[in-house]
Amino acid sequence: MAKRFSADIYVNGILNGDRVLLSRAITLIESKLPQDQELAQEVIARVLPHSGNAVRIGITGVPGVGKSTFIEAFGNYVIEHAGKKLAVLAIDPTSQRTGGSILGDKTRMESLSINPKAFIRPSPAGKSLGGVTKSTRETIILCEAAGFDAIIVETVGVGQSETAVHAMVDFFLLLMLAGAGDELQGIKRGIMEMADAIAITKADGTNASKAKSARAEYQNALHLYPMSASGWLPKVSTCSALQQTGLDIIWQTITDYLQLTQGNGYFEKKRRDQNLQWMYEAIRQGLEENFYAHQQVKQQLATITDQVKLGQKSAFAAAHELLKLV
Numbered sequence: 001m002a003k004r005f006s007a008d009i010y011v012n013g014i015l016n017g018d019r020v021l022l023s024r025a026i027t028l029i030e031s032k033l034p035q036d037q038e039l040a041q042e043v044i045a046r047v048l049p050h051s052g053n054a055v056r057i058g059i060t061g062v063p064g065v066g067k068s069t070f071i072e073a074f075g076n077y078v079i080e081h082a083g084k085k086l087a088v089l090a091i092d093p094t095s096q097r098t099g100g101s102i103l104g105d106k107t108r109m110e111s112l113s114i115n116p117k118a119f120i121r122p123s124p125a126g127k128s129l130g131g132v133t134k135s136t137r138e139t140i141i142l143c144e145a146a147g148f149d150a151i152i153v154e155t156v157g158v159g160q161s162e163t164a165v166h167a168m169v170d171f172f173l174l175l176m177l178a179g180a181g182d183e184l185q186g187i188k189r190g191i192m193e194m195a196d197a198i199a200i201t202k203a204d205g206t207n208a209s210k211a212k213s214a215r216a217e218y219q220n221a222l223h224l225y226p227m228s229a230s231g232w233l234p235k236v237s238t239c240s241a242l243q244q245t246g247l248d249i250i251w252q253t254i255t256d257y258l259q260l261t262q263g264n265g266y267f268e269k270k271r272r273d274q275n276l277q278w279m280y281e282a283i284r285q286g287l288e289e290n291f292y293a294h295q296q297v298k299q300q301l302a303t304i305t306d307q308v309k310l311g312q313k314s315a316f317a318a319a320h321e322l323l324k325l326v
Helices: 007-015 019-030 034-050 067-082 136-145 161-166 180-186 189-194 205-222 247-264 266-293 295-309 315-325
Strands: 055-061 086-092 118-124 150-154 171-176 197-200 235-238
Touching (some): 007 019, 007 136, 055 067, 067 086, 067 150, 118 136, 161 171, 161 189, 171 189, 197 205, 235 247, 295 315
Parallel strands (some): 055 150, 086 150, 197 235
């Protein structure tokens, strides 16, 4: 177990940009120990007034699109050319069999990890919805309070993770590969509708012309969707992390989006709606944790589970019986 400090030490350290204390505070909020959770919530409450000033960017993509490579190149661009301090919250998939997590994002983003203006925090997804760690929202708050003014949240790309990340960011970027005709059939309509921009990656060498064609196909596809509540028409661009091209266009797209939505009031409305979503999700998670921690539930869960498996009791009757214990 990591050494636990007082709330004052954590808060002062975070506000002064101390990365060691920031990392330990994030470990604290990831802990399942009641005393750690109590201290973590005090720290979050005290730094909350100092958060909210960063642009929050969610990034997802199809398998093989090169998310980590893109994030490293784009992150370095945002730091060097936009003058931002960047935090990358990379959600690592957790094995459903062993509970183990790779936590390898720092090794996959070698140059970004040693950039003094970057902070990379891999977190195990655990059993939370869609692979998004339940502490990601609180980690965003801590990083913003520590002075990071651009936050990237990378999804594991496992279905519902996109929805969960979309609910905690300002701008949602979808990375795609060339070969649009096939990919358009394979990607979920809902993810396309959530995207504020699409970037066709690996647009270099012999793949450059394919990427250009894919860009046109995706842009045409996006015109078929109804206008979003933000009033923003999603943009499609091409980029190459290898050749460092197209990164400026993507950052300009994000800047244009922020200018539009902050001007028409959508940005603040979305942030307020997200805060409520966070509250309801925290309530749901808290109820679930309290349910499984209940002594009578722990005593009878195994027996009732076996009865359901053997067909001796319906799933609905079993759930009703267990819920009555709490």
